Amino acid sequence: MDMGFRVFWWNMLRPDIFKLLLLFSLVCCAAASVTYDHRAIVINGQRRILISGSIHYPRSTPEMWPDLIQKAKAGGLDVIQTYVFWNGHEPSPGNYYFEDRYDLVKFIKVVQQAGLYVHLRIGPYVCAEWNFGGFPVWLKYVPGIAFRTDNGPFKAAMQKFTEKIVSMMKAEKLFETQGGPIILSQIENEYGPVEWEIGAPGKAYTKWAAQMALGLDTGVPWVMCKQEDAPDPVIDTCNGFYCENFKPNNDNKPKMWTENWTGWYTEFGGAVPHRPAEDLAFSVVRFIQNGGSFVNYYMYHGGTNFGRTAGGFIATSYDYDAPIDEFGLPNDPKWGHLRDLHKAIKLCESALVSGDPTVNSLGDNQEAHVFKSKSGACAAFLANYDTKSSTKVSFGNAQYDLPPWSISILPDCKAVVFNTARLGAQSSQMKMTPVNSAFSWESYNEETASADDDDSTARNGLWEQVYVTRDATDYLWYMTDVQIDSNEGFLKNGQSPLLTIFSAGHALHVFINGQLSGTVYGGLDNPKLTFSDVVKLTAGVNKISLLSVAVGLPNVGLHFETWNAGVLGPVTLKGLNEGTRDLSKQKWSYKIGLKGESSSLHTVSGSTSVDWMKGSLLATKQPLKWYKSTRRQ
Template sequence: MAANSASKMVTSSNLVVCTSLLLMMLFFEVTLCSVTYDKKSLIINGQRKILFSGSIHYPRSTPEMWEDLIQKAKDGGLDVIDTYVFWNGHEPTPGNYNFEGRYDLVRFVKLVQKAGLYMHLRIGPFVCAEWNFGGLPVWLKYVPGISFRTDNAPFKVAMQTFTTKIVQMMKNERLFESQGGPIILSQIENEYGAESHDFGAAGHAYLTWAAKMAVGLNTGVPWVMCKQDDAPDPIINTCNGFYCDYFSPNNRETKPTLWTEAWTGWFSDFGGPVPHRPVQDLAFAVARFVQKGGSFTNYYMYHGGTNFGRTAGGPFITTSYDYDAPIDEYGLLRQPKYDHLKELHKAIKSSERAILSADPEFISLGTYEQAHVFSSRTGGCAAFLANYHINGSATVTFRKKRYNLPPWSISILPDCKNVAFNTALVGSKTSLINMLPTNVNRLRWQTFSEDVSSVDIESKMINSGLLDQLSVTRDTSDYLWYTTSVVINPSELHGNGVPTLTVNSEGHALHVFINGGLAGSAYGNEETRSVSFTGNANLQAGMNKIQLLSVAIGLQNNGPHFELWKTGVLGPVVLHGVGHVSRDLSHYKWSYQVGMKGEYRNLASPMGVSSVDWTEGSLSGQQHRPLTWYKAYFNAPQGVEPLAIDMKSMGKGQVWINGQSIGRYWTAHAKGSCTPCNYAGTFRPTKCQTRCGEPTQRWYHVPRSWLKPTQNLIVVFEETGGDASMISVMKRTIR
């Protein structure tokens, strides 16, 4: 009896420092500070647990937001916080590490511990996550002889070095559950199953090596591999998806059924609609997973956050990573998703003892209706009554009692008698979102224009032929200039029609300048990242300068050998209508210039903003001026509401506040077929979409912690032209 009481005391909170208690309780036969598992669930300090988790990525919010986000997750009924570890953010150059600000991983984990929650640390270190280059540092691509995510010595050495560093950091701070910390799970690799098959024997060898390497780090907690049906023992293979009830049994009967990514919505990309997932369907999916024996569910995302800077991958992933999550991008509760899931967690937790004490008994209640019943001599009884019909309600009889089941729903009966929760019946009202004006509008802008004519003069790289953009920029900038010259004889300009230029690029956007003037632009999209431009060439007799500004919009973040994907202008570049034959300029001598002059001058920062002469005055008539920098100052709006910049009047570019990069903006209008979010059956990414015919993203999150009371610097770089006079700071409210 005393031993049982002691066990409950230790397992009631992961804040208990198990190592200290162990010295006091050696005479009890109690397993402390351990995480193991059996086929039913994870076993933490001797107790089986049903766990609800939520993904909150520390770099996608600010440290000042973390504690509030974590507390809201706890209040929503979560037990665990889940995050990837972002290698390229932590090691931007080889051997130089960054664990400060938004990348202060230890601080984030300790805040999870402070809140009394567990942590799932998904080290990867490949993460995908719609993050630039899948979270791998770009410098890794240029290590001699490297091939990503396969049985390749240079990659394995780099991966092991980083993984070991992260694990050792956690050990040094005593953050694994085996040390009394909050980390109960770690993940190695990420969604490798498909790539493993593509790599064949080398993929299997790498998979086996990664598992052995991870286990050999002796963290004292289990490791998982998501979407990896052949995960080597003792690694637990887990499921990701909109539904994971099909994911049983596991690849070993001794392993629990874990869902590492229950998708709460979907990410958005520039030029596409914004997806939403009805909470009724999400709750249904989770309840169905649990009734089939699932014991760990992680919501991806619980708070999606913001792709600050140039961290968005894809390409074309928006700066907003809201993900239609229970906590929105700004840290506000999204209803009814938040409350409905909270009630779901409560109902399942009240059934936990029965669920973990017995295997479910399946009972057919009709054509589309069924029951899963958990009962044992010691664990009580719990039942899940399901109606799988998409449109029709049903009345069923279970244990001599009648129950009404709405379409596509599951009722949870923690005592096998009374309904505590039904996945389709939502009690909370839908959040009413308002973007309200503040006093920050009609800013007093100053401008600075890039001098296109001087780009090749400053270039230090010349090459015969076209080069891959990433090999030149190493992702230090989104921008790469390709410049060449063409001599035209007067006779070649007559009688052959209007000269045109055709440019083919591997993306992602392209601005074409001829003799200093913008001839036009072309853009790829999420379906076809390649760019094809054809436009009139304003040529003159004599020397003509052709300048191509290639723009990256985030690097590829997944796929086999994604490090080999090319980007930028790779040709052909062909001049038509000059003389009697077309001219292929692809093999001409091209000069290369990385980035914009304003980037080199660091115009986005308070320190660098004075390095050029800005022009002050009316913006009238400047709406279509390309490659223009804008700066203004403003005082912080009063209040505590989250803030955003309204960029609807602009075209495409980047924006900074006090030197901090908000991210890329692009007012590309969403194309496609939008469906209102009225719940009617199963969710798919192509259903339930909004913002068709409008900019995919209009508002860009400004963390209040980035602001000073007065004299806040806003800098905008506009690529094609826009009306900066209409930019304003808004506040976001939800009621």
């Protein structure tokens, strides 16, 4: 063909070709697909090795989200994973909240704008060291309900909320099949151990949950973590510190790790856990070399348990020793070490997704995992499982030094670009500096409640705390009167009576006639408690006031509907002329919450509603005290 004619012909067709290409582009995006095979998640026909990190939107502020996501992207992540927090979104039946820290759509769009994918773990049970495992407390009082089993009322509520979230995502076109960032969804959460405990009803519930989720037609795969019998085509996935030996329940499913624990949560009174960057990197590479193709860091940024969102005895800080710390700063060397790891893994991606590895022994505790593609790509992982000794191994006519408990990555099967035990990142550790002189302190005394208060309610017997408070507060006052006859022997012999109180937890302050008599509290492993001590009573009417405190509601276990808190009794007084008096069934008055709470002292506006003590008047040993600190300019 004549060259001039070619140019002419091209110029004539160019506008139409451009339109055709544009149309193809639009169709492509609208028809984006997410599937999977035995090797990996497949996005638009391409197998992917995906590195993911958990960032929970309610555990940071919306102002922090863009920077957190950018730091995650700079750290080499492909995916942001988050739970959906039912109790934050539906605080009362049918009344939904998706604002401020709970603006789920905004959070996902921030991720999308950064060019990352989303793994949406709808649950709606989340565990997550979150109050009541993410369940709204009102669910506990639905007639006939039994949580997380083959139970009609529970399944109806769960399905309604799940459908609500999926409908929102579809309306905003946030699934990958709509051109959005969501490539994976999760139904239920770590249900396998629960199913094992409850048997047949659990199995039926698992099957129902999977079918319900699949029926929502999201266009993206669903997963169930820690669920060995996840029904096809739902993918079962692994959670834990190490998952290299995990295998999905079907050879057609990819090997996925939904929670690689970067550290651990902090409980009240406990140490702050730490997981070395070297061990975390080792766990990731060992999983990848054994055929894994999706790894999620739980957590990548832990954040803060704001307000009353923490689970039972879980600290306010949810830092988790994550790669990005509670304040949104890189936690080096962990963040930088993992960034370098992710770069090395991406260099191997074409070989990794091509098939399964060939495994060769390099010694008693050493192995080589080699991946090769048909196009000639080659990637090798040289592992030393010895926890104490370095070693030198021969591979491909070359010698390689391997530190203890480490794996080297060779993206071309020749040159080492990364070793899990060698920290190449700069280590910048945060230091805390005392700043007492920069703050002024004031205090406010919380009054002991009285049965005569206008907002107290009298009832016969002891009532369970959460039933009364509906979890609107952590605090409930139990108040009763004890009549002491002037002829009581203890008034003469000085042997004070013994007050014994049994409580379902979690903490208890005991006041006798307005004076603190003692404090007891439970713990994460055993929230129940007993107060037993002699008390000073006088002739006439004595007022017993018990301030019961719920230190967050438990987030894991069986039969959430049966969990209790507060003073359930018996409450007895021993050492009277009559012997032992049971106070449990007499009239008790109840007052929900603290005065400081009702005055919103924790807010800027509420803090101005009372008079605060300062300077020499600042009491240090008075019980039930609020403190306010102001930074000096």
